[in-house]
Amino acid sequence: MMQQGTSDSVANERETVGGLSSLLLPEKRHPYYIVAPRYVRTSAGIKALHLLCHALNRLGERAYLITHPYYPPAYSTNPELNTPLLTQRILEFDFEAGLAPIVIYPETIPGNPFHAPFVVRYVLNFPGLLGGDATYGEDEFCITYSKHLAESVADSKLTLFIPVSDPRVFYPYPRVQRRGSCFYAGKYKYHHGGKLYEVTNNSVEITRDQPDSQSPDQIADLFRRSEVFYTYENTALAIEALLCECPVVFLPNPYLDQIIGIEEHGWDGIAWGTADSDIDRAKSTVYTAKENYRRFYAIFSKMLQEFIARTQDIADNRPYRESMIVPQIHASxxxxxxxxxxxxxxxxxxxxxxxxxxxxxxxxxxxx
CATH class of the missing domain: 1.10.287 (Helix Hairpins)
Known part of the structure; x- marks a missing residue:
């Protein structure tokens, strides 16, 4: 029979090991593979995917990016974020350990090209607008970026609104005299070939991926000094303008008929179209938009915990019989x-x- 002192010693030892496990002994959890284009600061959808990977890792999960379409690894990610790229060794390790990966595809990618055992479809824009399928398989776990997008997805399981703009970078100047305007027409102009409206003729254009494209600090300064920001599409720049207390005017066009996330951040500081009354209302309410936005950090944290719990439970029951194949990292x-x-x-x-x-x-x- 074990003596009391020995029994207490063993219990204390187990307790000590248990206390260290969270730091030194990794849990056998299903990993997250997030398929995303290279990091683009002006794209809310792309930033959301990268930030999701970062947040999962910060919470102790294992999350990796698969850059698709392929881009040189040195320029695929934001160095400030914890977003490691998936490697063949990691993929092989997870398969050998029987850890079915939870693969998150954005709505722009059709089907399941990497043959994932468990697909999460993150709908960040209206299905089919920028490519991808218009409907999704019954075995896919669909989540949406906003409540408004959830209405366009037949079986949305969860809304995961990620605050993608940094209020530490985008903030207003006190008592600045605002003059002129700026605008953004990235996909509208360069992808869809849309014609610009007369209202932006004398505005400063914000661009991306051009030799003279502005830096984040330059864009923030522009927002702090501009009287209004016009946009031809849904973009992270809209939130960044609001954080700088610059009213945002969405310009309706064949490729923009709804605002993503309007149920979340509301109409404060935002005008739909160029009617004087709408713009005046946006100017008078822009000062409350920043506080509306800040409250979503706590909401996101809660919803992310729910997302993790639900996806881990489903992955526990998904067989992983054949390894995924990701061509750009495969040994062949x-x-x-x-x-x-x-x-x-x-x-x-x-x-x-x-x-x-x-x-x-x-x-x-x-x-x-």
């Missing part, structure tokens, strides 16, 4: 292997010299 990718070979050879040349590098190369070729 010729261009990936070629690049790695050149990189390893160049690194060895710098560290070991030409003679030793040649010897090792010959041994590798001969299989020795």
């Amino acid at each position: 990718n010729f261009f990936l292997r070629l690049g790695e070979t050149f990189e390893m050879g160049y690194s060895m040349l710098l560290n070991k010299g030409a003679l030793e590098t040649s010897k090792r190369g010959i041994r590798k070729i001969l299989g020795r």
